[in-house]
Amino acid sequence: xxxxxxxxxxxxxxxxxxxxxxxxxxxxxxxxxxxxxxxxxxxxxxxxxxxxxxxxxxxxxxxxxxxxxxxxxxxxxxxxxxxxxxxxxxxxxxxxxxxxxxxxxxxxxxxxxxxxxxxxxxxxxxxxxxxxxxxxxxxxxxxxxxxxxxxxxxxxxxxxxxxxxxxxxxxxxxxxxxxxxxxxxxxxxxxxxxxxxxxxxxxxxxxxxxxxxxxxxxxxxxxxxxxxxxxxxxxxxxxxxxxxxxxxxxxxxxxxxxxxxxxxxxxxxx
Amino acid sequence: xxxxxxxxxxxxxxxxxxxxxxxxxxxxxxxxxxxxxxxxxxxxxxxxxxxxxxxxxxxxxxxxxxxxxxxxxxxxxxxxxxxxxxxxxxxxxxxxxxxxxxxxxxxxxxxxxxxxxxxxxxxxxxxxxxxxxxxxxxxxxxxxxxxxxxxxxxxxxxxxxxxxxxxxxxxxxxxxxxxxxxxxxxxxxxxxxxxxxxxxxxxxxxxxxxxxxxxxxxxxxxxxxxxxxxxxxxxxxxxxxxxxxxxxxxxxxxxxxxxxxxxxxxxxxxxxxxxxxxxxxxxxxxxxxxxxxxxxxxxxxxxxxxxxxx
Numbered sequence: 001x002x003x004x005x006x007x008x009x010x011x012x013x014x015x016x017x018x019x020x021x022x023x024x025x026x027x028x029x030x031x032x033x034x035x036x037x038x039x040x041x042x043x044x045x046x047x048x049x050x051x052x053x054x055x056x057x058x059x060x061x062x063x064x065x066x067x068x069x070x071x072x073x074x075x076x077x078x079x080x081x082x083x084x085x086x087x088x089x090x091x092x093x094x095x096x097x098x099x100x101x102x103x104x105x106x107x108x109x110x111x112x113x114x115x116x117x118x119x120x121x122x123x124x125x126x127x128x129x130x131x132x133x134x135x136x137x138x139x140x141x142x143x144x145x146x147x148x149x150x151x152x153x154x155x156x157x158x159x160x161x162x163x164x165x166x167x168x169x170x171x172x173x174x175x176x177x178x179x180x181x182x183x184x185x186x187x188x189x190x191x192x193x194x195x196x197x198x199x200x201x202x203x204x205x206x207x208x209x210x211x212x213x214x215x216x217x218x219x220x221x222x223x224x225x226x227x228x229x230x231x232x233x234x235x236x237x238x239x240x241x242x243x244x245x246x247x248x249x250x251x252x253x254x255x256x257x258x259x260x261x262x263x264x265x266x267x268x269x270x
Numbered sequence: 271x272x273x274x275x276x277x278x279x280x281x282x283x284x285x286x287x288x289x290x291x292x293x294x295x296x297x298x299x300x301x302x303x304x305x306x307x308x309x310x311x312x313x314x315x316x317x318x319x320x321x322x323x324x325x326x327x328x329x330x331x332x333x334x335x336x337x338x339x340x341x342x343x344x345x346x347x348x349x350x351x352x353x354x355x356x357x358x359x360x361x362x363x364x365x366x367x368x369x370x371x372x373x374x375x376x377x378x379x380x381x382x383x384x385x386x387x388x389x390x391x392x393x394x395x396x397x398x399x400x401x402x403x404x405x406x407x408x409x410x411x412x413x414x415x416x417x418x419x420x421x422x423x424x425x426x427x428x429x430x431x432x433x434x435x436x437x438x439x440x441x442x443x444x445x446x447x448x449x450x451x452x453x454x455x456x457x458x459x460x461x462x463x464x465x466x467x468x469x470x471x472x473x474x475x476x477x478x479x480x481x482x483x484x485x486x487x488x489x490x491x492x493x494x495x496x497x498x499x500x501x502x503x504x505x506x507x508x509x510x511x512x513x514x515x516x517x518x519x520x521x522x523x524x525x526x527x528x529x530x531x532x533x534x535x536x537x538x539x540x541x542x543x544x545x546x547x548x549x550x551x552x553x554x555x556x557x558x559x560x561x562x563x564x565x566x567x568x569x570x571x572x573x574x575x576x577x578x579x580x
Contacts, residue, residue: 007382014374019391021371022398022463025409028419032412041415043422084303091299095292103300106307112513113564114521116537117557120544121314124321124554144311147303176284198400205402208524212544224404228411228528241405252400256393 026245033242038235052235056243060236066223072135073219074203077142081199084143085150086192093158110145115208118145123212133215141213142206146199153195153259157188194258197251205248220244322554333550341551345559350539354559357536360451361519364458365466368515369508371459372466376507379467380474395471399464407528410457414448414529444531454530461525462518466511473507474500506575513564513571520560536560 007015033052035045056063088107092100110118122141131137161184169179207221214222224244227237288295325338344350379391398406413419424430436452437443444450477500485495523537534542536559543553 007378011374011378011382015378018371018375018463019394021460022394025406025413025460026398026401028412029405029409040417041412042417043412043419080306084306087299088303091296091303095296097293097296103304106312107303110307110311112517114517114537114560116521116523116540117318117561118311118314120540120550120553120557121311121318123544124550125314125317127550128317128320140310144307147307151303170289176288201400205404207404208522211541221402221404224408225524228404228408237408241402241408244402244405248401249397252397253393256396260389 029238029241029245032238033235035235035238038233041234052239055233056236056239060233063220063223063236063240066218066220069135069138069217070204070220073138073142074200076135076139077146077203078196078199080139080143081146081150082192082196085147085195085199086154086188088147088151089154089158093155093161094163107148107151111148115145115206116212119209119212122209126213133213133217135217137213137215138210138217138219141209142203145206145209146203149199149202150192150195153191153198154188156259157191161187190258194255197255197258201248201251205244318554318557321550322558324551326549326551331548341555344552345555350556353534353536353539356533357520357560358563360455360458360535361516363455364462364519365512365515367455367459368463368466369470369512372463372470372511373508376467376471376474380471395464395467399468403461404524406461407457407525410453410460410529411448414446414453414456416446416448420447448529449531451531454526457525457529458519458522462515465514465518466508469510469514470504470507473504473510477503509571509574513568516567517560517564520563521557 031045032041034048034050035042036047036049037045085107092104118141122137125131126133126137165183166179169183170176174182205221207219207225210219210222211225218226220240221244224237224240227240231237288298321333322341323337323339325334325336325341326332327334375391375395379388379395383391415421421430421433424433433447437446437450442451442455444452447453447456481499481503482495485499486492490498521537523535523541526532526535526538536556540553540556543549543556
């Protein structure tokens with residue numbers, strides 16, 4: 001039965017090499033946030049210091065506005081995506097009808113098509129309807145591609161939900177709202193939280209669509225893009241990069257742990 | 271257990287109604303997200319298409335809101351065709367390179383990693399996938415810089431001449447790695463690699479163990495088994511991954527701006543047209559190009575069974 005030998009050495013080397021390729025750049029971002037070198041990207045750093053964290057916090061008030069806008073947008077987009085993504089997953093979970101596959105493709109489309117298309121499409125729609133740019137024009141775009149993240153997470157969990165439990169709840173006299181509150185929500189809750197966190201992370205550092213829907217406003221990624229194209233103070237950019245990594249890593253880790261132990265959900269025997 | 275129609279419980283009219291008409295429940299649930307995607311997204315795409323049939327008045331610089339095909343005529347100039355070709359070739363190369371790098375990772379994760387290692391592999395792919403796009407591009411600016419880590423490592427290994435040799439090549443070379451096609455290519459591969467790993471791994475996980483054992487029992491060598499059983503069965507996953515790597519490279523406009531020799535790609539052209547040039551009609555017509563290319567690509571991908579692997 002056990003016919004498979006262990007992995008060959010070249011395979012192991014290629015797999016580990018690939019993973020190193022994925023992670024060394026991120027590790028370097030962490031290292032460069034502490035470098036004493038101001039003018040260039042010299043490696044190895046001539047010395048290490050913490051002073052750029054102070055400089056970013058105290059000397060650069062231009063970071064706070066974009067940071068606040070990014071948090072606001074990410075929060076609003078996540079809330080909208082949570083509602084719409086859950087509804088879509090609830091609807092398509094058990095339904096069988098003609099064109100269902102095209103419908104799910106429709107929800108995936110905003111992330112499958114290049115972001116520039118979504119961006120310029122929204123921009124031309126705002127242009128034609130003379131909608132002025134505001135926080136809401138950014139939110140509109142972000143929510144659109146965040147729906148699919150929540151949808152995917154919720155759908156995966158719905159598929160493990162036993163329809164029998166919902167019917168039992170209804171048979172025992174619970175209203176639709178009660179069934180949702182006490183039977184469905186506890187079971188899909190962690191998946192929604194995970195989806196919401198991923199949506200938040202996605203929105204928080206989105207830049208491709210945002211440049212088209214923001215007008216003159218700057219979110220944190222737009223601030224960063226400007227710094228990349230016209231650097232003002234490289235060490236501060238390094239520090240902000242490190243902070244952005246931290247802000248997005250935590251929700252991703254949390255989302256992973258929330259959806260990891262989903263194999264044994266109540267009401268099994270699907 | 272079905273609800274008995276003989277004894278309807280006199281309560282919560284709405285939920286009973288939906289229980290008897292599940293189709294209407296589906297519709298009621300589906301309507302809000304459908305309206306959102308339909309109005310905001312599809313509506314915008316139609317607006318984009320509409321704009322591409324307008325034109326820019328060359329004297330006043332304003333958009334003329336009249337139906338015309340002249341904008342599409344402007345699309346097919348030699349310069350623009352070069353841009354389209356350059357982008358398509360880059361997307362194809364990036365896709366091939368991603369597939370080659372992704373396959374061993376996916377293969378190891380799917381067939382050899384167990385328990386904690388498997389979780390670690392999964393996280394090791396998910397983390398770079400989800401972490402900030404701009405930060406990742408920025409990281410490569412640090413790496414590819416003349417004074418950066420690549421030059422340092424090359425110098426320590428006395429291999430500086432390899433990099434100089436690469437950079438002196440025509441077309442793909444340049445003054446430094448971060449101002450050459452090589453740099454742009456590396457960053458594209460890096461950024462989109464996780465999108466290739468995940469579907470490939472998923473497809474490899476679905477290759478039945480029995481098939482592999484049967485092939486071995488029937489006398490196939492490990493490499494024969496790989497070529498005739500595992501590879502064909504995992505191909506849909508690779509094709510599914512290639513949809514992402516290809517499409518995302520076609521439309522990207524930030525990476526070539528930050529790392530590269532500033533020759534225009536489709537994305538950077540669209541960005542410049544709608545921004546500084548204010549020529550939204552031509553920008554709109556330009557975005558139709560990647561959509562058409564992707565349409566053809568998706569039709570081929572569907573033939574290869576990639577949709578089941580998504």
